[in-house]
Amino acid sequence: MTVRISRRPEDAPPPRVLDDEQLSKAHAIRDKYPNARSATLPLLFLVQSVEGNVTDDGIREVAEILGLTPAQVLATASFYSMLKEGPQGTYLVSVCRNIACTHRGGRAIVRELAEHLGVEPGQTTDDGMFTLETAECLATCDGAPTMQVNYEDFYDLTTEKAIDVVERLKRGEDVTAHRGATVRSSREISQETACAGLGWKLPRDGQEARTIGGEVPPPDTAPGFRPKVPGKEEGS
Amino acid sequence: MAVTEALVTMKRLREHPRDSHTLERFLDTDGYAAARRSVTEMTPDETIEVVKQSGLRGRGGAGFPTGMKWGFVPKDIFPKYLVVNHDEGEPCTFKDRELAESDPHQLLEGIIIGAWANQSNMAFIYCRGEFAHGSRRLDDAIAEAYDKGFLGRGIFGSNFDLDIVLHRGAGAYICGEESALLDSLEGYRGQPRLRPPYPAVKGLYGKPTVVNNTETLASLPHIVAHGADWFKQWGTEKSTGPKVFSVSGHVERPANYEVPLGTKLSDILELAGGIWKGNRLKAVIPGGASSPLLLDTDVAMDFDTLKEAGTMLGSGAITFLDETTCMVRNALVTLEFFEHESCGKCTPCREGTWWAVKVLDRIEHGDGRQEDMDLLLDISNGIDGRAFCPLGDAAAWALRSNVKLFREEFERHVTDGRCPFEEDHGRHVALAGAPRREDA
Numbered sequence: 001m002t003v004r005i006s007r008r009p010e011d012a013p014p015p016r017v018l019d020d021e022q023l024s025k026a027h028a029i030r031d032k033y034p035n036a037r038s039a040t041l042p043l044l045f046l047v048q049s050v051e052g053n054v055t056d057d058g059i060r061e062v063a064e065i066l067g068l069t070p071a072q073v074l075a076t077a078s079f080y081s082m083l084k085e086g087p088q089g090t091y092l093v094s095v096c097r098n099i100a101c102t103h104r105g106g107r108a109i110v111r112e113l114a115e116h117l118g119v120e121p122g123q124t125t126d127d128g129m130f131t132l133e134t135a136e137c138l139a140t141c142d143g144a145p146t147m148q149v150n151y152e153d154f155y156d157l158t159t160e161k162a163i164d165v166v167e168r169l170k171r172g173e174d175v176t177a178h179r180g181a182t183v184r185s186s187r188e189i190s191q192e193t194a195c196a197g198l199g200w201k202l203p204r205d206g207q208e209a210r211t212i213g214g215e216v217p218p219p220d221t222a223p224g225f226r227p228k229v230p231g232k233e234e235g236s
Numbered sequence: 237m238a239v240t241e242a243l244v245t246m247k248r249l250r251e252h253p254r255d256s257h258t259l260e261r262f263l264d265t266d267g268y269a270a271a272r273r274s275v276t277e278m279t280p281d282e283t284i285e286v287v288k289q290s291g292l293r294g295r296g297g298a299g300f301p302t303g304m305k306w307g308f309v310p311k312d313i314f315p316k317y318l319v320v321n322h323d324e325g326e327p328c329t330f331k332d333r334e335l336a337e338s339d340p341h342q343l344l345e346g347i348i349i350g351a352w353a354n355q356s357n358m359a360f361i362y363c364r365g366e367f368a369h370g371s372r373r374l375d376d377a378i379a380e381a382y383d384k385g386f387l388g389r390g391i392f393g394s395n396f397d398l399d400i401v402l403h404r405g406a407g408a409y410i411c412g413e414e415s416a417l418l419d420s421l422e423g424y425r426g427q428p429r430l431r432p433p434y435p436a437v438k439g440l441y442g443k444p445t446v447v448n449n450t451e452t453l454a455s456l457p458h459i460v461a462h463g464a465d466w467f468k469q470w471g472t473e474k475s476t477g478p479k480v481f482s483v484s485g486h487v488e489r490p491a492n493y494e495v496p497l498g499t500k501l502s503d504i505l506e507l508a509g510g511i512w513k514g515n516r517l518k519a520v521i522p523g524g525a526s527s528p529l530l531l532d533t534d535v536a537m538d539f540d541t542l543k544e545a546g547t548m549l550g551s552g553a554i555t556f557l558d559e560t561t562c563m564v565r566n567a568l569v570t571l572e573f574f575e576h577e578s579c580g581k582c583t584p585c586r587e588g589t590w591w592a593v594k595v596l597d598r599i600e601h602g603d604g605r606q607e608d609m610d611l612l613l614d615i616s617n618g619i620d621g622r623a624f625c626p627l628g629d630a631a632a633w634a635l636r637s638n639v640k641l642f643r644e645e646f647e648r649h650v651t652d653g654r655c656p657f658e659e660d661h662g663r664h665v666a667l668a669g670a671p672r673r674e675d676a
Contacts, residue, residue, distance in 0.1 A: 032401050034315075034358070035441055040423035041406045066423075079425040079579075080406035082365045094366075098327045099525055100484040100555055102569045136409060136573055137327040137525075138366055141484035141555075142491045151368035179337075179369045189368060196363070196371050197378070197402030 017047050017061045026065050028198055036066045040076050042194045044083050049190035053084040082193075089124045089131035090185050091169055093117075095147040095162070098137035106145035110134055112159040117166065130166060131186075143178065150189045152177035239495070239503040242470050242478040245454045246494040249338035257373050259380045262341040270457040271348040272392045278460075283353035287456065289464035291476035295331075296321055296412070296449030297524065297551045299475075299539040308436035309354050309444045316444040318351045318359040319435075320453060321417060325364060325409040327525035327573055329553035331480040331492050332450035336363075337370040339454070340377035346453030348391065348398060349460055354446050357397050362417050365405040374402055409577035413625055414447040416579065427581045428625035451480055470496035475538035479552050483508040486515065486558035497549075498541070502533035504554060515558035519641070523550025525570050526630030528637035547637075562657035563645050567638035568596040574631035585628030588619040592635055604650035612639045612646075 018026055026046055030039040043065060047058030054077050056070075063070045077083050095101075095110045110121060110132075117125050117132055124131040140146040143155025147162060154165060155178040168175050175183045184192075241250075248265055249256040262268070274283050288303030309316060320343070324332040336343050347359045363371050378400050381387045389397050403421055410416045411426040418440050420426035439445020455477065459467050468476045475497035481504055484490045488509025495504060501520065511517050520530040522537070528547040535545055542549045557566065575589035592615050595608050612635060620632035639646060648656055 035422065037423035038403070038421055041420070042404065045404070045406070076423060076425055080365075080408050082405075082407035097569070098573055099521070099566065099569050100328050100490070102565070103485055103555075103557060103561055135366075136576060137325060137329075139324050139330040139333045139364070141328045141330050141482065141553075144484060144490065148366065151366050153369070177369075181369055181372075192368070193365065193371070193404050196375055196404045 014060060015057060017050055017055070017058050022046060022050060023065075025195060025198070029194065030065060032197060037068060039066060040068070040073060041080070041083075042196070044073070044077050044080075045190045045194035048083060049187045049194060052187060053086055053088055087124065087128075088186055089129050090187075091129060091149050091166070091183065092131045092133065092151075092186050093147060093149050093162075093166065094133050094135035094138070094151075095121075095157075096136070096138050096140070096145060097134040098141075100137070100141035101145040104144045106157070109145055109147070109157055109159050109162055113162050113166070116163050129170060140178075149175070149177070149183050150186050151193075152179070152181050152183050154178055239499075239506050241494050241507070242496050243494050244458050244478045245335060245339070245342065245451060246480060246492065248342065249334070253338075256338050257340055257377070259341060259377070259384070262339075266461065267341055268345055268348075268386055268392075270461040271345045271352075271386070274349045274460050275352050275392050275394050275396050280353050280355055283349060283460065286464050287353065287459060290459045290467040291464070291471075291474070292452065292455055292459060292467065293475060293539060294449055295451035295455070295479065295552065297326065297526075299549060302448065302452055305436060305448075306350075306354055306446060308434065309446060310437060311355075313444050314355070315358060316354055316356040316446070317440045318347060318354060318356045319414075319417065319421065319440060319445055319447045320347060320359065320361040320450060321412060321414060321447055322361050322363045322367075322370075322450045323405050323412040323417060324367075324450070324551075325412050325577075326551045326553060327570070328482060328484045328521065328555045329524055329551040330482045330484075331552060333364075333367060333370055334492050335454050335480070336450055337367075337373050340370075340373045341381070342454050342457060343374070343450055344377055344381050344386070344400065346456040347400060348386065349456040350446065350448055350453055351398050352396060354444075356446070357399065359398065359400045360421060360440070361400060361402050362411070362421055363402060363404050365407050371402065371404060378402060408579070409573075410579045410625075410627060413627065416625070417447065418445065425579070427579045428627075430624075472498040472536070472538050472540070474540050475549075479537075479549075481537070482551075482553045483556070484553065485521075485555035486512050486561070487556050488512050495537075498536045498538040500533070501530070501535050501537055501554070504537065505533050505556060508556075511556060511558050513558075515560065517556060518559045518561050519557045519563065519566075521553070521555040521557070523548045524553040525573060525634055526550055526626070528633050529641055531641065560657065562600070562655055563638055563642040564596060564600045564649050564655065565657070567635060568593065568600050570634045570638070571596055571631060574627065574634070578627060578631075582622075582624035582628065584619045585623040585625075585631065588615050588623075588628065589631050591615050592631070599646060599649045600655055602649065602652070602654040604646075606647075606650055608650065609639055609643055609646050612636075 029042045043062040059073045060070050063073045121134045140153050145157045147154050255261045284306050292302045293299045351359050408426045411420045415429035416426040435445040470478045478494050479497045480494045493507045522530050527550045539549050571592045575593045578585045578589050580586045616632040616636040619628045
């Protein structure tokens with residue numbers, strides 16, 4: 001992914017990507033970590049869940065929340081394949097093209113599914129329903145060839161089966177994946193990914209020294225590996 | 237004699253496939269007993285000692301002794317962190333996914349033991365971004381464990397605190413390399429760090445950090461519960477215990493099989509139902525895409541035997557390829573993977589994998605040249621030992637092994653001007669968003 005941060009006229013207030021509810025989630029995500037910058041990936045998923053992909057505004061907002069520069073956030077965002085630069089379809093269809101799937105017929109499925117949808121891998125259908133992509137090993141080789149639709153697995157794939165899945169999604173039907181989950185929209189799944197690990201509250205209310213094995217830990221004097229980033233101090 | 241599995245980490249999910257992931261089933265089958273015993277009855281050093289004695293070697297790929305790794309952690313620097321490498325991405329490996337998905341509490345119990353042994357109050361699970369289902373299972377399990385007092389303040393009524401943070405990756409194979417994983421977890425691009433210092437000394441946020449693989453941690457409750465000698469009843473002298481092998485490719489029943497280390501590859505093939513369609517075996521990738529190929533199955537699957545055989549056990553992903561397999565295509569697919577996943581930090585890996593794909597692509601599609609085979613070996617030599625991290629080496633080994641062992645087949649592609657295996661391969665399927673390589 002490559003994104004260019006465009007300059008905004010000084011007088012134009014940046015539009016908010018995250019509303020109040022999302023913003024409070026963002027803060028909860030940030031507070032999961034001893035160091036705010038660790039929340040970069042989940043917060044990028046959060047803005048992706050609102051806008052469908054990682055936009056300039058989204059990057060700016062993540063930077064603001066974490067006390068980073070937009071360039072720092074962009075540098076991270078552009079590295080990861082699940083963070084999307086351009087607009088995405090409601091359903092991201094990722095067909096595995098790795099060793100086990102290829103040797104069991106996966107590439108033919110990519111080709112035929114591409115023909116059926118009328119797009120090349122990496123493209124989105126005109127109606128905005130489907131983005132087709134090829135994926136590297138999805139760790140589902142026991143069901144090769146496989147694909148994921150919004151990261152839900154489909155096993156023992158054939159071209160007919162793959163086309164059937166997209167056709168049912170097109171008709172608005174509920175589609176159940178191999179492990180029993182119902183396929184949801186890409187925005188919902190980005191939201192879920194962002195909020196992973198928020199199911200419980202970390203008991204970090206008190207600030208007193210924690211005891212380890214009955215002993216009070218000696219004060220830490222080790223220098224950090226990295227320069228301190230603005231934002232939350234370590235261990236707070 | 238029929239081959240049988242040695243079910244340890246996969247026991248619960250095999251015996252209770254419907255509800256192995258639930259807390260009820262877990263507690264019903266001695267769940268959290270080992271962690272409770274470790275935290276309330278054993279000192280951290282005793283816990284480390286039993287793991288050292290067991291001879292457990294890391295199940296993520298490198299096979300480094302777990303107890304020894306823990307021994308490198310300085311005792312007097314706090315905080316320390318435990319990081320679970322659940323970023324399983326090595327092609328054809330799917331053991332960690334199944335272990336965490338079907339038995340998430342077993343992993344949590346292993347984390348508690350590992351954290352206690354290393355005096356860490358905070359553990360991170362770096363869960364691969366694409367594992368939506370597994371992440372939900374872990375999320376639920378962690379919440380349940382907090383409710384029960386197995387996590388949080390004063391776990392099991394002791395004065396030991398432990399928090400687990402579930403962190404999702406975002407799609408990058410290189411983050412399975414432990415130092416790249418730490419950079420990713422800190423919010424950076426997932427690029428490997430120069431070592432030393434090793435993570436055990438300076439890892440996450442510059443603090444002592446233990447990075448362990450999911451299967452490694454899932455083994456801990458059993459070692460603590462039954463002792464080192466019990467664990468050593470399986471395996472060889474230097475590769476102890478059972479190991480989960482992910483068997484895939486041209487076999488009748490691709491799946492995870494847990495067998496003692498040192499089991500003959502032919503026995504594992506038999507467990508998987510043999511080569512499919514009655515076909516003959518052509519080659520085996522014995523330890524994930526990174527490992528050089530084997531041509532027969534008469535070899536014991538343990539760390540040292542495979543090393544002697546010029547390949548490696550790696551993550552325990554075994555892919556069987558039958559006689560209909562085009563090995564040029566195999567090399568192409570493998571190198572495309574490494575090209576895509578190369579992080580771009582160092583030149584030999586970034587450029588070398590790219591060139592190798594170009595050359596392999598033209599051979600596979602009938603435009604190869606006679607000198608290409610030597611060129612590929614040259615590219616391989618140019619990467620091997622010169623890359624920043626093992627990803628480059630792995631790509632080089634896989635490439636070299638395919639070309640050397642199947643050189644005649646590569647040459648036939650060139651002389652025939654086409655792939656001899658299939659009429660229609662489907663023209664190379666381009667990577668999403670990447671330009672097609674017709675200019676190669």
